[in-house]
Structures are given as C-alpha cells and as structure tokens.
Amino acid sequence: MKFRSINIVHFLWLAALVLIFFSCGKDDDPAPAPPTGPPVPVCDIIPGSGTAYEFPQPYFFPKPILPDYNPMTEEGVALGRKLFWDDQLSRNNAVSCGSCHAPEHAFADNLPGSVGLYDDITPRNSMALVNMAWNTSFFWDGRVTSLEKQISIPIHDDIEMDMDWKTVVTRLSADGEYEGMFASAFGDDCIDSVRVSYAIAQFIRTMISANSRFDQAMYWGGAPLSPSEQRGLELFLAEGGDPSYYPGGQQGGDCFHCHGGALVQFTDHLFHNNGLDTVFTDIGREGVTGLPYDRGVFKTPTLRNIALTAPYMHDGRFETLREVLEHYNTGGHLSATIDPFMKFPIVGLQLTEQDFDDLEAFLNTLTDEEFVTNPDFTKP
Amino acid sequence: MTMKKALFGFLLIGLIGFTACDPDDDQPLNQTPRLSLVFTPYFNDAEVQIAERFINDDGYPIDIHNLAFYMSNMELIQEDGTGLPLSDIEIIDLRNMHRTVTFDVPSGEYAGIRFDLGVPAELNSPANPEFSIGAFDADHPLSESNGMFWDWQGGYRFFSIDGHCDTIPNTGNFLPLSFGLHSGLDSLYRVLPDFDYPFQITHSDTKVISFGINLNTFFRNGDSHIDLKYERQFHGSPNMLDLGSKIANNSAASFEIRN
Numbered sequence: 001m002k003f004r005s006i007n008i009v010h011f012l013w014l015a016a017l018v019l020i021f022f023s024c025g026k027d028d029d030p031a032p033a034p035p036t037g038p039p040v041p042v043c044d045i046i047p048g049s050g051t052a053y054e055f056p057q058p059y060f061f062p063k064p065i066l067p068d069y070n071p072m073t074e075e076g077v078a079l080g081r082k083l084f085w086d087d088q089l090s091r092n093n094a095v096s097c098g099s100c101h102a103p104e105h106a107f108a109d110n111l112p113g114s115v116g117l118y119d120d121i122t123p124r125n126s127m128a129l130v131n132m133a134w135n136t137s138f139f140w141d142g143r144v145t146s147l148e149k150q151i152s153i154p155i156h157d158d159i160e161m162d163m164d165w166k167t168v169v170t171r172l173s174a175d176g177e178y179e180g181m182f183a184s185a186f187g188d189d190c191i192d193s194v195r196v197s198y199a200i201a202q203f204i205r206t207m208i209s210a211n212s213r214f215d216q217a218m219y220w221g222g223a224p225l226s227p228s229e230q231r232g233l234e235l236f237l238a239e240g241g242d243p244s245y246y247p248g249g250q251q252g253g254d255c256f257h258c259h260g261g262a263l264v265q266f267t268d269h270l271f272h273n274n275g276l277d278t279v280f281t282d283i284g285r286e287g288v289t290g291l292p293y294d295r296g297v298f299k300t301p302t303l304r305n306i307a308l309t310a311p312y313m314h315d316g317r318f319e320t321l322r323e324v325l326e327h328y329n330t331g332g333h334l335s336a337t338i339d340p341f342m343k344f345p346i347v348g349l350q351l352t353e354q355d356f357d358d359l360e361a362f363l364n365t366l367t368d369e370e371f372v373t374n375p376d377f378t379k380p
Numbered sequence: 381m382t383m384k385k386a387l388f389g390f391l392l393i394g395l396i397g398f399t400a401c402d403p404d405d406d407q408p409l410n411q412t413p414r415l416s417l418v419f420t421p422y423f424n425d426a427e428v429q430i431a432e433r434f435i436n437d438d439g440y441p442i443d444i445h446n447l448a449f450y451m452s453n454m455e456l457i458q459e460d461g462t463g464l465p466l467s468d469i470e471i472i473d474l475r476n477m478h479r480t481v482t483f484d485v486p487s488g489e490y491a492g493i494r495f496d497l498g499v500p501a502e503l504n505s506p507a508n509p510e511f512s513i514g515a516f517d518a519d520h521p522l523s524e525s526n527g528m529f530w531d532w533q534g535g536y537r538f539f540s541i542d543g544h545c546d547t548i549p550n551t552g553n554f555l556p557l558s559f560g561l562h563s564g565l566d567s568l569y570r571v572l573p574d575f576d577y578p579f580q581i582t583h584s585d586t587k588v589i590s591f592g593i594n595l596n597t598f599f600r601n602g603d604s605h606i607d608l609k610y611e612r613q614f615h616g617s618p619n620m621l622d623l624g625s626k627i628a629n630n631s632a633a634s635f636e637i638r639n
Contacts, residue, residue, distance in 0.1 A: 057514075062525070065518045136518050136525045239615065248613040248620055257560075261524050261531065262513045268527035270476075293431035293445075293475075337431070340445050340542040340558035343613070 043195055046187030050075040053202070055133075058210035060219045061264055064133035070148060070198045072205060075185040078380075080203025082181065083196060085379040088171045090117040090161040097154070097200065098379060100126040103372050106305035107207065112316025116159040123282065125316035128309045130302050130371070133205040136269050140298045140314040141285045147201035152193065165193040172196070209304050209371040217365070218263070225365060232362025236260075240349045253328070253359055254349060257341040258300045266303035266366065272339040273297045275332015276313060284314070295337050307364050308372060321363055325356050414586040415456070416482040417493070419472050421447055422638075423595040430475050433555070437600055440608055441555055442545040446475040447593070448528060449539040449631070450521065452503075454495040456485060457574055463494065469503060471521040471528065487583055492576040497632050498538030498569035505535040533616040534565040539631040541598070547609035559612035563628040567621070570632035577637050590638045597634040604630050 050073030055066060066072060083089065084097045100114040100122075101107040107129035113121040124140050132138075138150040154160040155168065172178045172191050183189040185199060213229075216222030225233065237260065238252020258274075259266045271285045273296045285294040298314045312318040318327060331348040332338060338345060351359075421428040421444065428434065433443045451470045455463030470481045498504075503522065505511040513531075516523045528537045540562040544555035581587045599606050604626045614623045 060514070062513045062523065063515070063517050134518070134525070239613070239617075241613075246613070247611065247623075248615070248617055256530065256533075260533075261527070262529055263531050264513065264524065269525040270527040291430075334552070334554045334556060336554055338544075338554070338558075340544060340560050343558050343560075346556060 043186065043190035043192040044188070045069075049073065049187035050185050053077055053206075055205075056208060058208065058215075058219075061131075061210065062134060062262070064205070065136070066133065066205065067146065067148070070201060072202045073185060075181065076199050076202040077206055078203075079178075079181045079185045080199035080201065081377070082177075082380050083200050084203050088175065089155055089163055089168060091163050091167070092117050094118075095161060100154075100160070101129050103374075103377055104308065106130055106209075106308040106372055107377075108309045110310060112311050114160070116157075117162055118159075120159045122157075122159050124314050125311065127301060128305060129204055129207055130209045130304045131265060132207065134265055137299065141288045142271060142299050143288045147204055148194075148197050151197040151200045165196075168196060169193070207371070207377055209368040211370045212304065212366045212368040214362075214365040215368070226361065228358045228361040229365050230362075232358035232360070235351075235355055235359050236362055240343055242350065246343075251350075253325075253351065253355070254341065254343065255328075255359075258339075259303050266306075267300040269300065271297045271299050272341065273335065273337045274328075275334070275338050275342040275345060276317070276327070278333045278335045280335075282315065293337055296335060297337060297339075303363060304366050305368055305372065307367050321360050322356060325351070325359055329356075411584055412484045413487050413581045413583065414482055415466075415485045415581060416480055416586060416588045417591060418480045418588060419474070419591045419593060420479065420638075421474065421593040421595055428595060436545075436608070437596060438547075438607060438609070440545050440547050442543060442608070443555060444474075444541065444543045444595075445558075446473075446540065446542045448473040448475070448526075448537070449497060450499050450528070450536060451481075451495040452498060452500050454481075455493070456490050457492040457494055457576075459489055459491050461491070464490075466493075469499065469521050471526055473526065482586075485581060485587075487581055487585075489578070489580045491578055492574055493589065494572065494574045496569065496571045497628075497635075498563070499536040500569065501566045504566055504569075505529075505531065511535075530564070530616070537562045537564040538568060538570075539563045539627065541631075545608045545612070557608075557612065559608055560615065561606065561611075561613070561623075561627045562615050563624055563631060564616050565621075565624065568624050568628035570628050572632050572635060575635075575637050577639070588639075592636050592638040593631075594634040594636055598630045601626075601630040601633045606630060 053072035053074050053076070055064065055072060057064065087093045087096045089096060094117040100109045102109055108126045112125060113123060114126045115121060127140065132147060136145060138144050138147065144150050144153065155163045169191050178191065179189045182191050182195060186195050211220070214225070217225050235253045236255040238250040239248055240252055240254035241249025242251060243249040258268050258272055261268055271294065277296060280296040283295050285297040286292065307321060310319060310321070312324050318324045329349045329351045331344040331346060332342045334345045423434050423436070428444060431443050431445065433441055436442045449472055451472070452468060454466040454470060456466060458464055466483045467481070472479055472481070499522070502508055513524050513529065518525050522536065528540065529535065530537065542560045543558065545557050545559055546555045547557060550556060577589065579587060606626055611623050614620055614627055616624070
C-alpha cells in the first residue's frame with residue numbers, strides 16, 4: 001500500500017503542476033503562424049507632439065467629432081495631406097486617395113463607380129469628403145464609425161488600392177521625405193498603420209465647407225438668395241402632396257425629412273431606402289447590420305456641393321440633379337423597405353417644371369467655391 | 381511526505397492554478413448599482429418588431445418603420461415621494477437598436493420612476509433664443525446626428541413614429557401607404573403620470589425595468605383615435621394641431637411598466 005500511496009502522491013503533484021502550466025494560456029486560440037518577414041512596427045503614442053491645430057469651427061455648426069486619441073496638429077495635418085495624395089499607398093503606385101476624391105468634384109469623382117488601381121470599377125459611387133468631422137458613420141452602408149477606422153478600408157480593398165500595411169510602411173520608411181514628417185507629427189520617426197491612418201484622418205477633418213452662397217445668405221450676412229433660389233428653399237422645406245386629398249400636404253418637395261436637420265449639414269446622418277428599386281442588387285446597410293429591414297437602405301449623403309458630385313445615388317445611376325428630382329417626383333419604387341418619407345410611391349409628388357427649376361437653383365446655392373479651390377487641400 | 385501533506389500541497393497548488401491567471405483579475409468589480417430601462421412596443425400584448433406587419437384595431441395592415449422619442453426630467457421616486465434625478469434628457473431609437481438607457485443609482489428602496497415625454501422648452505430651439513445646435517457633442521441625445529432636429533419646424537421631434545399601412549385593401553406584396561406622426565412643438569410636451577413601481581436596488585445590482593409602448597393605446601386612447609385612413613401625417617403644422625395633440629396625448633398614455 002505504501003508503494004501505491006507514493007505513486008498517487010507523485011501523480012497528483014505532477015497533475016497540479018501540469019494544470020498550472022497549461023491553465024495560464026492567454027486563450028484557446030491556435031498559435032499564430034510564424035512571421036514570414038519583419039513584423040509591422042507598432043509605434044508609441046507620444047503625447048504633446050507637434051503644434052496644436054486650431055480647428056476653424058464655423059459658428060453655426062454643431063460640435064465636430066475630434067477624438068481625444070488623435071489630437072490634430074499642424075504637422076499631423078500636413079503629413080495627412082501628403083499621404084492623402086501619395087500613390088505609394090496603392091500596390092502598383094497608380095492611385096492615391098485623391099484619385100477618387102478630387103477637389104473639383106467636392107472630393108468625390110464624376111463616375112458612377114470609381115476606377116481602381118487595375119482599372120476595375122468599384123460597385124459604389126465615390127462619396128464626397130465634405131465636413132467629415134461631423135460624420136458619425138462612413139461609407140454608403142455606414143460600416144465604420146470613425147475616420148481613423150475608415151482609412152484602411154480603401155487601402156486594403158482589392159479594387160481600390162489593393163495594399164497591405166506592411167508594404168505601406170516599408171515604402172514610406174524608404175522615402176526620405178517622410179521620416180522627418182512623422183517625427184514632427186508624432187514625436188519620433190516610427191511609421192505604422194495607426195500613424196498613417198491618424199494623419200490622413202486629421203487632414204480630412206480640416207476639409208470644411210461652410211461658405212456656400214446659401215451660407216453667405218443665411219449665416220454670414222451676405223446677399224440674399226434670388227427669388228427662384230428662395231422658392232426652391234421653400235419647396236425643399238415643404239411637405240409633398242396636394243392638400244385637397246392629402247392632409248398636411250403643401251405641394252412641396254419633401255426634401256427636408258432626410259436633408260433638412262439644422263440646415264447645416266443637409267443630411268440627417270441616417271439611412272434610408274429612397275425608392276430606387278423594388279428588387280435589390282446591392283443590399284446596402286443590411287450587409288452591415290444583418291437586418292432584413294435594412295435591405296436597399298443607404299446613408300443620406302450631404303447636399304453640400306451636390307452640384308459638383310454627379311453622378312448621384314450609391315451606384316451613380318443618375319447623371320444630373322434634374323434626373324434626381326425627377327426620380328423623387330415619380331415617388332420611387334415600392335418595396336418592403338421603402339422609407340415612409342417616400343410618401344407617394346404611386347402618385348408621385350407632381351412637381352412642375354418651375355418647381356424643378358427652383359429646387360435646382362436652390363441646390364446650386366450649396367456649392368462652396370472657396371472649399372473646392374482651397375489650396376490647403378490640393379496635392380502638396 | 382505523508383499522504384495528508386501531499387494532498388494539502390496538491391490542493392494549494394491547484395487553487396493557485398485556478399485563480400492566479402483569471403483574465404478578469406485586473407478589472408474591478410462593479411460596485412455601483414445600476415438601473416436599466418428597456419423600451420419595447422407591443423400590440424395586443426405581443427411584442428412588435430421593426431418592419432413586422434400586424435393588423436391594427438381599425439383592421440389596417442400596418443408596420444412600424446421607426447419609433448423614436450425623447451424622455452426628459454427623468455427621476456427615481458424615493459419612498460417619501462421626492463425625486464432623485466437620473467437624467468435631463470435621453471433618446472430612444474428603436475430602429476437603430478437604441479432601446480435601453482442605463483444609470484448608476486444609489487442603493488435603496490424606491491417607489492417608482494417618472495419622466496416627461498419630449499424636449500423641455502428651455503432645451504428646444506423655438507423658446508430659447510440662446511439655443512445652439514453647436515452646444516451638443518455627437519453622442520449627446522440632442523445632437524443633430526440623431527436625425528430628430530428640424531430647425532424650422534418647432535425644434536426637436538418629441539415622439540416620432542413612422543411606418544406603412546394599407547387602408548384600402550389591395551393584393552400587392554407591399555403596403556402602399558406610409559404614415560409619419562411626429563409630435564414636436566413646445567405645446568405638445570407631455571408630463572407623464574408617475575409610474576408607481578416599488579423596488580429595491582442593492583449593492584452591485586443591475587435592476588431592469590421593462591417599459592412597454594402600447595400601440596393599441598397609441599392609435600386609440602379612449603375617444604382619441606388616430607385613424608390612418610384619414611390621419612397619416614403630422615410634422616408640426618400649426619393648422620393640424622388637433623392631430624398633433626392626439627399624437628402627444630396618445631403617446632404619453634401608451635407607456636406602461638411590464639415587469
């Protein structure tokens with residue numbers, strides 16, 4: 001029995017030690033594959049680096065979203081601008097962020113889908129980069145909720161830039177111009193994906209449009225809108241429908257429901273199915289939420305500089321603003337997810353040609369020439 | 381080594397092995413009691429999901445596309461009847477999955493809860509010349525980014541319900557009509573009766589109170605009947621205040637505790 005007891009004791013000690021050894025594993029995930037090359041560096045966050053950027057907040061705008069984890073600096077913005085326009089961020093050095101976000105198109109492009117680095121076409125229309133510091137979600141389907149996270153998606157996209165961070169870092173590290181810029185912006189010359197994303201996000205946040213003719217008339221004490229533009233604004237803010245058969249109708253354009261808000265950003269920042277289709281080839285926000293009621297639902301884009309961002313809708317199906325207005329005038333196509341704000345899918349809004357002219361005149365007042373010609377936003 | 385000592389050593393090491401490496405060791409225990417209020421629409425005592433079709437009391441097929449509202453002056457009712465402030469303003473947006481508000485609260489016994497429906501005049505733009513939409517961060521309930529602010533139309537929407545319906549029987553797959561009923565003028569702000577609901581909340585508890593939004597009541601609250609055949613839109617028009625009042629009154633009456 002003595003012999004047997006000793007064996008049990010030894011077994012228990014051994015089992016306990018084995019238990020300790022294995023119970024402290026970080027998690028049950030399989031071990032990562034061995035690296036095939038030098039790892040992508042991870043840079044330190046060095047507080048207080050750079051010269052604080054004085055954000056030019058328009059007095060009539062809501063508070064911008066300026067995350068504490070990425071404080072804006074003059075140097076960070078300058079670095080972000082250079083990166084924004086740098087073709088090295090694409091696999092074959094063919095395109096930069098600015099290739100699909102050109103100033104003359106309010107930092108969108110003029111194609112239904114954008115042309116990527118291999119001349120393939122993106123399935124969705126390039127979104128204008130206007131007042132992004134006030135955006136709470138990004139992309140037509142709102143798949144990310146911060147600019148910092150947004151940056152990596154086109155860089156990695158097979159059609160757009162087809163790039164990986166390791167190569168980006170290798171290229172930028174070999175480019176003599178960047179070493180000092182990263183050091184000035186972030187405190188040392190370390191380069192990683194976070195710093196690249198943060199710098200580009202800082203630059204994009206500086207792209208503020210607040211001086212359109214509408215802004216001048218409404219907020220800056222400038223010349224009033226013309227009679228046609230003013231009537232267009234009134235139609236924009238009026239309910240659709242003939243009051244003789246639709247209580248509350250004002251024979252207006254019904255635009256304000258999604259594009260009104262505080263008459264500042266001209267978007268409700270939400271997602272809608274605006275009646276483009278009955279059967280959907282692009283499921284839109286459902287691809288993010290997984291919710292069937294989000295099928296064919298897309299983000300409301302800003303109307304600022306809308307005259308410059310043709311073609312329109314998530315797939316660029318409409319070539320002109322007039323076509324867009326005609327779509328809304330028809331009432332759109334009925335579907336299970338059509339937005340209730342599309343109130344007249346059968347009878348339409350019944351706008352007149354004069355209504356179209358006036359609405360278009362108003363939309364044209366949202367063009368901000370100062371914004372699209374600002375030399376601070378062009379290729380350095 | 382005796383058997384007893386060996387077993388003691390084994391147990392000690394085993395205990396260390398089981399406890400020393402707990403990944404949650406660095407996280408402090410939640411010491412503060414919390415109160416969560418969850419809001420769910422109901423019709424005929426059945427939970428209503430966004431976009432789910434049902435037949436309302438008037439016999440119309442209907443679905444709810446969105447239901448959002450503001451609550452203000454939220455207080456816990458203490459046993460002596462005085463209020464313990466929870467929040468000045470909160471938003472619920474069911475379509476966007478924001479159906480719960482949670483507060484840290486002191487331990488104790490409470491008699492119920494109270495809140496108003498809407499945005500108080502001092503926070504709503506028409507009555508406040510100092511109002512600036514720029515005062516609110518993007519994550520504030522009153523931020524423009526919540527899509528509940530219509531500057532020229534009386535300020536914020538207080539209670540906003542949108543959906544589809546069919547008041548003329550048809551054979552199509554889709555409901556052909558839409559409705560959008562939005563209360564939102566200062567005169568349509570409503571102070572709700574206290575919700576009497578005695579409960580105790582103790583150290584490290586999370587107490588959940590489930591509120592129902594009774595859609596039967598919303599569409600027919602006694603004589604206050606919203607018939608979608610005739611009344612499908614109110615967005616603050618001054619010449620439609622009768623309908624606006626019905627929306628405000630019926631929505632205020634539709635809140636009930638369902639715990």
